[in-house]
Amino acid sequence: MKRLYFLLIAVFTVLTGSAQNPVKRPKLVVGIVVDQMRWDYLYRYADRYGSGGFNRLLKDGYSCENTFISHLPSFTAVGHTTIFTGSVPAIHGITGNDWVDELTGRSVYCTxxxxxxxxxxxxxxxxMSPRNNLASTITDELKLATNFRSKVVGVSLKDRASILPAGHVADGAFWFDDESRQFITSTWYMKELPQWVNRFNSKKEPETLIAQxxxxxxxxxTYTQSTADDVPWEGKFKGEKTTGFPHDLSEVFKxxxxxxxxxxxxxxxTLDFAKAAVDGYQLGTGAFTDFLTINCASTDYVGHKYGPNSMEVEDVYLRLDKDLxxxxxxxxxxxxxxxxxxxxxxxxxxxHAIGFMQAHKIPADFFESGKVGKALNEMLKNQFGVDKLVTSGTNxxxxxxxxLIEQRKLDYAGIKKATVSFLQKQEGVEFVAxxxxxxxxxxxxxxxxxxxNGYNYKRSGPIQIVLNxxxxxxxAxxxxxxxxxxxxxxxHIPLLWYGWGIKPGQLTREVHMTDIAPTIAALLHIQRPNGCIxxxxxxxxx
Incomplete structure (x- = not known):
């Protein structure tokens, strides 16, 4: 009897000890990807940022100062997928925002x-859906680790930047639809929008914001980090006569x-919708770690239109800092x-914008791929007797x-060799592989x-061009x-960590975009994504 008593006490101690020592995890993980953010923007505008946005992360968080992408091409869909899979296009299959399917010749959009x-x-x-991503994401792995009790939500203006980070088994991924002027999703996730999304959409915030x-x-x-406000290498909105401030967008929006x-x-x-998502799904309030992915995409659209040295880019980062x-x-x-x-x-x-570089006598120029492609097809026609052998120069x-090559029984190796030789002679081309x-x-x-790392046999072209x-x-x-x-x-991209489990500091050794997902896995004590390298x-x- 005495033996049984001590045995029961021992069992009880083990069971209660296990209950008192669960795996420690944060309540919520928030992955923020700022679209087209160069690493140097952290410091270029640092003296103009407030204390609670980027500088909060720099001061109280940990900065990996030399974080690099290790694949080509460095495009949006590829980057988001690589961040959240810890993998590369050769494995996860997202080889661009668009690609050509080598087996069918069909052009494919990533999501x-x-x-x-x-x-x-x-x-x-x-x-849209994450179907084309061949690998699991860290968000998928969190769902698997908690038997699908964690909640995962993706938010972006862009479909691909919401869908690919959120993974295959997300509770929801939401993006902005220009036609309806509201956030939407797809039947991959649900049959109808949650009520909190309907309430957010009913407020018509886009119209309110753009009215100013x-x-x-x-x-x-005071925008001394930028060039003059009206320069020829910057773009214009419809109806504008100059590239300078102010930009009256309300009429354009209609x-x-x-x-x-x-x-x-x-x-x-986007960040207002992200707050609504936290509240709507009650993220970070349950017994299991939740995950919210956010893409701030306007930095990309503004950057494409104006270039890194514009007042518009400086202003969009100063405003994003306050929003953060x-x-x-x-x-x-x-x-x-x-x-x-x-x-x-x-x-x-x-x-940097080509015009900006040329104005400062730094070598830079446009590679006119359309003209080169036309000339390449003409050369191949003269040599092999068949027109339009090249179908695309994407990525x-x-x-x-x-x-066509198979039907005409053409020399494929000879075509590739002739293509490489032709492209190597073109201005601005440094390498052809x-x-x-x-x-x-x-x-x-x-x-x-x-x-x-970027080459996927079924989704990449067989010839790669590397420019000067x-x-x-x-x-032109x-x-x-x-x-x-x-x-x-x-x-060269920023990588900042902040909050639960993070010590303040700075790392100067080189790390890579593929290191983000396994680091999160280690912090959460869960399995790495299945394509992670x-x-x-x-x-x-x-």
Whole structure:
């Protein structure tokens, strides 16, 4: 009897000890991806940021100062998928915002899905899902680790930037539909919008925000990190005569609702919707860790239109900083300071505008891919007797009409060899690689590895073009900027950690975008995504 008594006490002690020592996790993880945010923006405007936004993360959080993208091309959908899978396009399959299916020759949009329907709109903007992502995400793994009791939600103006981070089993992913001027989703997630989304949409916040003209947040003469307000390499909104402030967007919005994307108000709208999502799903208030993914996309639209050195880009970051401060203060009250984990990064950076570079005598120019492609097809026709052998040059890759080559029994290896030889002679081209022979190509690291990481046999073209530094695809006289290359301006991104489990500090050794997901997995004590090739960043944890 005495033995039985002590045995029962021992069992009770083990059981209660286990109950008293559960795995420690934050109440909520918030992954913020600022679209097109170059790393140097953290410091370029630091003296103008307030104390509660970017500087809060820099001062009280941990900054990985040398975080790089390790794949090509450096585009939005690829970046978001890589962040949340810890993988690369060769494995997760998201090789661009769009790509050509090498087996069928069909052009594919990264999140298109003909098997689902729009929810919240009659437009086709909701026919989207994460189906094309071949790998699991860290958000998927959190759902699996908690037997689907964690809640996961994705928010963005862009469909791809909401869907791909939220993963395959999210409770919801929501994006802005220009036609209905409200946030929508697809039947992949639900049959109808939740009531909290309907309530948010009914307030018609886009109309309210865009009714005010976009003027500088501070006096224009204080924007000393920017060039003059009206320069030829910046873009204009419809009806504008100059590129300068103020921008009266209310009239443009009536005919062109997506104009809110190209203003700082798009970020305000996104973060307001994110707060509504936290409240609507009661994220961070349950027994299991929840995950909210947020993409602030207006920085990308503004950057594309104006370029990194514009007053508009400076202003959109100063305003985003204030919006982030408001959002973090909301999380402090709703979830509790120190109870949530935040990481902030970017999907890619951006090049300086070509006109800006040329004005300062720094080598840069446009690679006119349309003209080059036409000339390439003409050369191949003369040599092989068949027209239009090249079908696309998307993602700085050459795609061929494989069916036509097979039908005509043409020399495929010879076509590729002739293509490489032709492209190597074009102005602005630094390297051209036949991806079937990439191992023997004389291309320096890390560029060669970035090409290999980005190459998916079924979704990538067999010929890769690498341009001179500061060159990018476009037309002569074009305005604004873009991204997609291997160069640091496109691939050196911020990575800030803050809150639960994070010690203040700074890391100068090089880490990669693929390291984000395994680091989160380590912090949460869950499995890495199934295509993950990144490494844990151990220095960030307390």
């Amino acid at each position: 298109e899905d003909s098997t689902v329907q729009s929810v919240g709109s009659t437009s086709k903007a909701g026919k 003209p976009w003027t500088t947040l501070y006096p224009a003469n 005919q062109d609702p997506d104009v809110i994307r190209s203003s700082p108000y798009g970020n305000t709208l 401060e408001t959002f973090f203060n909301y999380l402090d009250q709703k979830v509790g300071k120190g109870q949530y984990l935040v990481f902030l990064t970017a999907d890619h950076g951006a090049a 700085y890759q050459i795609h061929f009409d494989n069916k 036949d991806l079937d022979e990439i191992g023997s190509e004389s291309i320096p690291e890390p560029i060669k590895t970035m090409i290999i 530094p500061a060159w990018f695809a476009g037309s 006289g074009g305005t604004g900027t873009t991204h997609g290359t291997w160069n640091p301006h496109d691939t 990144g490494s844990v960043i151990p220095e960030i944890g307390q």
